[in-house]
Amino acid sequence: MAKDSVESKEKLMHDGNSPICVPEGEEDEAFQMLWEYLVPPYGKAQTAQGEIIRIVGRVQHEFLGNGCTNWDEDFRKMLDAFLRYLQLGNGFSRKDLEVAEVLVQLLKENGDKGFIDDRLTAVLCSCAMAWVRQNPEVIAPLEADYSR
Secondary structure, eight states: OOOOOOOOOOOOOOOOEEESOOSSSOOOHHHHHHHHHOOOSSSSSSSSSHHHHHHHHHHHHHHTTSSOOOOOHHHHHHHHHHHHHHHHHSOOOHHHHHHHHHHHHHHHHHHOOOOOOOOEHHHHHHHHHHHHOOSOOOOOOOOOOOOO
């Protein structure tokens, strides 16, 4: 019997110290690469960059994959944390932060209603990617008040 020639590769995770670069290419693919590199299989990320990617990925999955069936206070708290992350390091300008605040409010309202709009989550992901691009040096994650 021949051995299976496909060997499973161990997932390469960020070391928690090295600068973080957003991969070139399509934003969806770059986001997925960051997710795989920065987000652990369980629990919170060890960097602010990983945690902001984890937050938006979880929110996006809840909207697009679950139809907001699990939407609760934790998701709203995650979106509040998302806004706090945008202010860390080389944070968003006041104007961009105001736009992000409107986006978060729309997501909270739509999640409560179970209304799905993939454009809102796409913009959320774009905001997270822009913040990670502006902050390649590792930043410690904020204290989380959510458990998801």
